[in-house]
Amino acid sequence: MDIRSHTFDRIRRFFSGGLDLVEYIGLLVIGIATTVAMYQEIMVMVHAGEVRLADLLLMFLYLEVLAMIGQYFKSGQLPVRFPMYIAMVALARYLILDIKDMSEWRMLAVAAAIFLLTLGVLAIRYGHVRFPYREDASEASGKPFVRE
Secondary structure, three states, X not given: OHHHHHHHHXXXXXXXXXXXXXXXXXXXXXXXXXXXXXXXXXXXXXXXXXXOHHHHHHHHHHHHHHHHHHHHHHHOOXXXXXXXXXXXXXXXXXXXXXXXXXXXXXHHHHHHHHHHHHHHHHHHHHHHHHOOOHHHHHHHHOOOOOOO
């Protein structure tokens, strides 16, 4: 029975390490692709000789993606609010750039989507502060969490 448990543990560790490697490679590819896209956007601005609002908002989206990747590499976790921030910026960019061609209902729908994402971020932040995970509570108190 002990040999079987040891074998399964070795297999689990092997696959877990392999998945971690694939995850890091994927994040590295996303980071490099985002950096290249940001560079290309800068070159578009240089060649055009002007900086437009659309360019700046796109650069903010790229920075949010890079911040999300950086957060993952620092903590090993990806807070769900980062993609929500990216979605809010993307929707705001869409609203700002295409407002002339939008119907009133579409404008309201996009604004409502941004508002709902904002409420979602607030709810997540409130829940995290008000009802922290046991690991977070034990880290804040400086005491290790002991199961009862």
